[in-house]
Amino acid sequence: MENTFKFIIQTRKAFIQLIDSLTLEQLNEIPAGFNNNIIWNFGHIVVVAPALCYLRSGISTDTDRIKYLKSYVKGSKPTYTVTQEEVDDLKRLALEGIAQIEKDYHEGVFKEIVPFATDTYKETMTSIEEVIQLSAGHDNLHYGYAIAQNRIININN
Numbered sequence: 001m002e003n004t005f006k007f008i009i010q011t012r013k014a015f016i017q018l019i020d021s022l023t024l025e026q027l028n029e030i031p032a033g034f035n036n037n038i039i040w041n042f043g044h045i046v047v048v049a050p051a052l053c054y055l056r057s058g059i060s061t062d063t064d065r066i067k068y069l070k071s072y073v074k075g076s077k078p079t080y081t082v083t084q085e086e087v088d089d090l091k092r093l094a095l096e097g098i099a100q101i102e103k104d105y106h107e108g109v110f111k112e113i114v115p116f117a118t119d120t121y122k123e124t125m126t127s128i129e130e131v132i133q134l135s136a137g138h139d140n141l142h143y144g145y146a147i148a149q150n151r152i153i154n155i156n157n
Contacts, residue, residue, distance in 0.1 A: 051066055056116045
């Protein structure tokens with residue numbers, strides 16, 4: 001699992017570098033052919049990993065523990081212009097959230113989870129290792145969307 005956590009952190013740092021290279025206007029722009037934007041894709045990975053690890057797994061039922069959950073949960077889309085303060089907060093949460101999941105993993109918080117099927121892949125997760133590995137793939141998927149959106153934005157500007 002150490003490599004999986006390392007890969008998640010590497011992807012999130014690369015995503016943060018992309019975010020740091022763009023203006024707030026570019027982060028909030030919804031490119032043609034998409035129903036979301038770069039900052040939504042980033043916010044989405046920030047909230048989904050803890051939602052899967054803590055909420056869907058049955059470890060917690062407290063949705064308030066995940067800041068911005070309603071704004072970036074699956075099925076949502078941008079409804080407001082994200083501020084620089086929120087961008088900075090999401091960048092912080094992206095790394096702190098994974099660090100907390102890794103700490104809780106090593107402390108045995110996830111020893112027993114309630115198996116659940118993901119909405120997207122319809123695959124039943126029976127262990128936290130599967131959930132965390134899925135999160136790594138999910139992060140990369142949305143980072144890829146953001147790269148594609150960035151290309152469209154830079155072609156149009």
